[in-house]
Amino acid sequence: MKPTLLVLAAGMGSRYGGVKQIDAVGQNGECLLDYATYDAKESGFGKVVYIIRKDIEKDFRERLFDRVAKNFDAEYVFQGKESLLTPEQIKLSAERTKPWGTCHAVLCAKDAIKTPFAVINSDDYYGRSAFKTLGKHLSSISNDSTEHAMVSYVLEKTMSKSGSVSRGVCTVENGNLKSIVENLKIYWEDGKVVSEWDDRKDILTGKEMVSMNFFGFSPKAFERFEIYWEDFIKNGASSPKAEALLPVAASDIIKNGEGIVKVFTSNESWFGMTYPEDREIVKKEIAQKIKDGYYPEKLWEK
Numbered sequence: 001m002k003p004t005l006l007v008l009a010a011g012m013g014s015r016y017g018g019v020k021q022i023d024a025v026g027q028n029g030e031c032l033l034d035y036a037t038y039d040a041k042e043s044g045f046g047k048v049v050y051i052i053r054k055d056i057e058k059d060f061r062e063r064l065f066d067r068v069a070k071n072f073d074a075e076y077v078f079q080g081k082e083s084l085l086t087p088e089q090i091k092l093s094a095e096r097t098k099p100w101g102t103c104h105a106v107l108c109a110k111d112a113i114k115t116p117f118a119v120i121n122s123d124d125y126y127g128r129s130a131f132k133t134l135g136k137h138l139s140s141i142s143n144d145s146t147e148h149a150m151v152s153y154v155l156e157k158t159m160s161k162s163g164s165v166s167r168g169v170c171t172v173e174n175g176n177l178k179s180i181v182e183n184l185k186i187y188w189e190d191g192k193v194v195s196e197w198d199d200r201k202d203i204l205t206g207k208e209m210v211s212m213n214f215f216g217f218s219p220k221a222f223e224r225f226e227i228y229w230e231d232f233i234k235n236g237a238s239s240p241k242a243e244a245l246l247p248v249a250a251s252d253i254i255k256n257g258e259g260i261v262k263v264f265t266s267n268e269s270w271f272g273m274t275y276p277e278d279r280e281i282v283k284k285e286i287a288q289k290i291k292d293g294y295y296p297e298k299l300w301e302k
Contacts, residue, residue: 001115001116001139002044002045002046002047002115002139003044003045003046003116003117003118003134003135003138003139003216004045004046004047004048004049004113004114004115004116004117004118005036005037005040005045005047005048005049005117005118006048006049006051006106006109006113006117006118006119006120007033007036007037007048007049007050007051007119007120007121007122008051008102008105008106008119008120008121008122008213009033009050009051009052009060009122010051010052010053010078010079010099010105011099011121011122011123022056022059022060022063022064023273023279024063025273025279025282025283025286026283026286026290026299027287027290027297027298028297028298028299029063030286030299031063031064032122032123032124032272032273032282032286033050033064033123034064034067034068034299034300035125035286035295035299036120036122036125036126036131037068037072037074038295038299038300039126039127039128040118040131040135041071041072042128042131043128043131043132043135044132044135044136044139045118045131045135046073046115047072047073047074047075047115048068048072048073048074048075049075049076049077049109049112049113049117050065050075050076050077050122051077051078051079051105051106051108051109052076052077052078052079053078053079053080053099054078054080057076057078060076067300068300070300070301071300071301075112077108077109077111077112078108079099079104079105079108080099081093081096081097081098081099081100083099083100083104083108084104084107084108084229084233085233085237089233089237092237092238093237093238093239093240095240096239096240097240100233100242100243100244101242101243101244101245101246102119102243102244102245102246102247103225103228103229103232103244103245103246103248103249104229104243104244105246106119106225106246107222107225107226107229110222113219113222114143115138115143115219116138116139116141116142116143116145116216116217116218117138117216117217117219118134118135118138118214118215118216119213119214119215119216119217119246120213120214121212121213121272123272123273123274124212124213124270124272125268125271125272125282125285126212126214126266126268126270127266127268128294129266129268130151130214130264130266130268133151133264133266134149134150134151134214134216134264137216137262137264138216141218142218143218143219143220144218144219144220145218145220145259146218146220146253146258146259146260147218147259147260147262148215148216148217148218148221148250148253148259148260148261148262149215149216149261149262149263149264150170150177150211150214150215150216150250150261150262150263150264151212151214151216151263151264151265151266152170152172152209152210152211152212152263152264152265152266153209153210153212153265153268153270154206154207154208154209154210154265154267155167155169155186155193155204155205155206155207155208155209155210156193156206156207157267157268157269157270158210158212158270159187159188159193159206159270160187160274160275160278161188161277161281162274162275162276162277162278163187163274163275164185164186164187164196165186165187165274166182166183166184166185166186167182167183167186167210167211167212168180168181168182168183168210168211168213168247169181169183169195169204169208169209169210169211170208170209170210170211170263172209172263175262175263176254176260176261176262176263177250177251177254177260177261177262177263178254179251179254180211180247180248180250180251182245182247182248183195185197186204193205193206209263209265211247212270213246213247215246215261217250220259221250221253221259223258224249224252224253224258225249227252228244228248228249228252229244229249232244271285
């Protein structure tokens, strides 16, 4: 059974200032997401499901989806701020302007997922080796398996020179995830890695293992995600900014003794589309990988 790639592509891109999910960075108009999809296909994945906003559907199809779908089993679903909400919750959240976060996004795609699946962000570069590692694991488990997984990265290799990043700092025990603490503002300051909180600044080593939202789950994980979501929205429907986060929901699987999350580690150096300045960096990185023969000049046949 080939695993499915699930892509979180409904973000607003507030720091980037545009729809970064479909911004061209390749030599033939390819997006960063084209390369992730290609890596998944080359690593044994059998399908890709994109989670997008309704308002970008036309551009998404023209700039990415239609060419991918000619070469790979592809589908997309929508995440909106009213998705999965009751009429009462919709009223309570009337002032909200954005979707409800990564766990909410994954739940929006539940009906499209029929096999073990990997989850990625649309604006991060993960590297083919990570797809091969997670794809191998997902191909070995059943739909009701409680043995989930993630690929972690070395913090200092995931930092942006353009500004702060949000990373989940992981505690790993005997090869399994013990906990994830979401650090929402990590940045370089005077050559040091700083994690800033409301009341303090912590100095990190840069060697910490962090989550880049590259998880692998069996469909059984949806049971816990739904419980987490119901608790979240019950208490947070009126909040304009609260988000239901996938790493928190994944941690709940562990806390409740419902399974394990195996941790694989990648030594790949991250690059991605967080800030406008990042686009030129990404273009150069992709161009170099094409020059090195890592990617063909043209990914997809028309």
